[in-house]
Amino acid sequence: MTVPVLGLEELEAAARPRVVLDTVRAALIAHAEGRTTVPPPLHMEFPEAEGDCHVKAGWIAGGDDFTVKIASGFYRNSALGMPTNSGLVCVLSARTGQVRAVLDDRGWLTAWRTAAAGALITHAMSRPEAAMLGVFGTGEQARLQVRWLAMLRPLTKVLVCGRSERKAAALCEWLGGHGLDAEPAGAEEAAGADIVVTTTPATAPVLEADAVRPGAHVTGIGADMPHKNELPPALFRRAETIATDDHDQCLHHGDFGRAVRAGAVAQDCDIAAGALLLRQMQRSATAITVADLTGVGALDAALASALLRAAGA
Structure with missing residues (x-):
């Protein structure tokens, strides 16, 4: 089975502010109530490039999906005419463990989630x-x-x-x-x-x-x-x-x-x-x-x- 890959344009069209705000609010409440599974994040530093990367995963109890996310920030990129942030999100079924989709979000899902929170x-x-x-x-x-x-x-x-x-x-x-x-x-x-x-x-x-x-x-x-x-x-x-x-x-x-x-x-x-x-x-x-x-x-x-x-x- 071919895993669908959603690009940034598709995600931007779906990421209406009210959708993001309501989703993040509900997730923050679920986390406060202990209804989530969140392992410690993995992080790496790249001092020579003034960059860093973290890998985060999570699941909300009862949810159909869990995710593993890679997000990077390389802070000299702006001088090179490149975006500072990048990354992708792997969405997997919490019922079967199969990969449902890959979100080629280039770090924007993290940006929207962070802004909403x-x-x-x-x-x-x-x-x-x-x-x-x-x-x-x-x-x-x-x-x-x-x-x-x-x-x-x-x-x-x-x-x-x-x-x-x-x-x-x-x-x-x-x-x-x-x-x-x-x-x-x-x-x-x-x-x-x-x-x-x-x-x-x-x-x-x-x-x-x-x-x-x-x-x-x-x-x-x-x-x-x-x-x-x-x-x-x-x-x-x-x-x-x-x-x-x-x-x-x-x-x-x-x-x-x-x-x-x-x-x-x-x-x-x-x-x-x-x-x-x-x-x-x-x-x-x-x-x-x-x-x-x-x-x-x-x-x-x-x-x-x-x-x-x-x-x-």
Whole structure:
């Protein structure tokens, strides 16, 4: 039997934002409730090429499919005129173990899943009236995080902080073309926004803990491997609520784990991100909240199945 291969065009047509958001929300809740199987991810680093690769797998109990995903990020590629991210997803039957399909997604399923998870958790944990967003990073994930969060709540201003002034300006122009008021900003200014989202491959904190204002929410997206680091331990110490998408995974190679090992917080002080989506979060007006998201394989499985159904495959 020939295994179907779905290309990026087919997947893009199926990946309507509402489909992705609803699927990821349900998968985060399932994971918080213990209805998933998610083995530890495999990861590799390629320092000479400033690249990394991770392999993640997952299954949601009762689901027809499980997935094994390869996702890479090679951060010098933009200078070569090539995409930073790539990869593919293998979808297998949870009934027979047979390969159902290969998704030649070039890393986009990971990007959509990450954007949806970040937007959902950021929206849930931010103050209802919070409307100024500071985003660290200028790549595709920064674009997606801003756009998808804007689908869930109005944003009055977007402050973009990036290593390259040219790329920060280009992102602001792109966001402006999509109806968002955006301008380049320094790290301290961006960190002082109502909502802060970090989307970088940084190996050292991109902001100072003291720059985050009382009442703010911060979501860290980029630290998905042990060598990466975006948020300082002192920020977690200041937080009233800390959410993780996967407790063990974030302990092992997320910024939450760095904060625990630094003695800033206890290792049992976090709450499952999916649990926060089941109810409206209660928070004080001056509380700082933090979410550490490292990417969960069960979300990939859920989204791959949803896109296969939407594509009629």
